[in-house]
Amino acid sequence: MSSSVPRKRVRKSPDARRAEIVEAATQVALAEGLECVTLRRIADELAVRPGLISHYFPSVEDLVAEAFGSAASAELDRLVPDGVGNGSGAGTVAGAEPPTRRLARFLAHTTGDAYDAISRLWINARHLSRYRPVLRDRVAEQEAAWRGRLEGLIREGVERGEFRTPDPYVTTIQILVVLDGLGAHANTDTTGRPAAVARMAVTTAEQGLGLPPGALEPDLNLPGGPGTDREPPAAPSPATPA
Template identity: 65%
Template sequence: MLSRAAPKRVRKTPEARRAEIVAAASALALTEGLECVTLRRVADELAVRPGLISHYFPAVEDLVAEAFGAAATAELDDLIPADRPAGSPLEHLARFFVLTTGAGYDGVSRLWLNAWHLSRYRPALRERVDRQETLWRERLAGLVRDGVEAGVFQARDPDVTARRILVVLDGLGSHANTDRSDRPPEVTHLAVVIAERELDLPEGSLVARVTAAHVPRPARDEGAPCAR
């Protein structure tokens, strides 16, 4: 009987291996927190030796920053794609608010809260947080600017409008770890109301769109807190 040769192992390219490491770290950041992104924990997730992770990220702080950046960028690409598909600026803005309302967005809110806190002590993460804040603001301001050019929105300064909307969303997101069962709709949709005023939209028109289209995304499963 002929023996069957063992399958040949395919060595991953450095680019593919690095992307795999960042993806695993990003998933940990979202589900368990940035504190859980360690060389050993990511190695365990990928069933490799910690030395392989340190080969690509000698400083764990760089991996933490990369994990946050990857997770935050992926979420932004879902909320406001860089290359938006067909649809009016108003439709895209309504979709943005649909997706940022409810428990499905809580995981990202927790990630940002986590990053803001840790960035006080971690320069690499602080630099990445600053970069991500700019990216989110520019992406939303670009959507507002397109709406102004199309005659759908009115805004003297799209950048300022984007900042005001994001400040309200951040404020609402700061309660992601608390019970919000008694939160009235007027508070849940506060950022939408602010957008209506900033963009000179008819009162209640954007809120009505968001409410009618709202299908909450399922919340991400969160693992147990990692061992400190």
């Protein structure tokens, strides 16, 4: 016998509702592009009225920027967690892992097929930011965050004697420029790309950090893989060319 007691609606807190809206917008942006993030579309995704979305985001431009920022920062947090690789040495559990290994993991992911969705989102955001000031500011904010985290990781490697570079900031920019160049082709077929081209970011990092070829191979980071038990490469002597 079914109960006649009416089911009580659970009201979400403002923070929970806002987070739900941002998550839905982020998923739409990753799957279909930032142009598809509209107040009505997100309302349909959540089965609510568009007025509820506009209550939290009166301007769709704010929601578009938030969707991009959420996706980009989540990816950065996964690859280079905040507080790790900030030049402060081993301050956390993750910080005990050698910078060489963490950089290898970063490069393996950012040059692999799994990164294509984020690459497409960056392409999309940079294009639209020409016409959307709010998004332009968010893109600049994320670019600074990615530069800062990667530079921090490189500086930590220098402090630990694993990397050698006269200017960690310049080396960071060089690596990111190559990654951006490779990522620009995320919308096209790259199956015929030569291995040397696919490896350009790794080669750039190894040369810029005074590491021997192969030091940043991705198998350093595969659980149980052949590189799991390797020691990080010894720092090159001053006489070794960078």
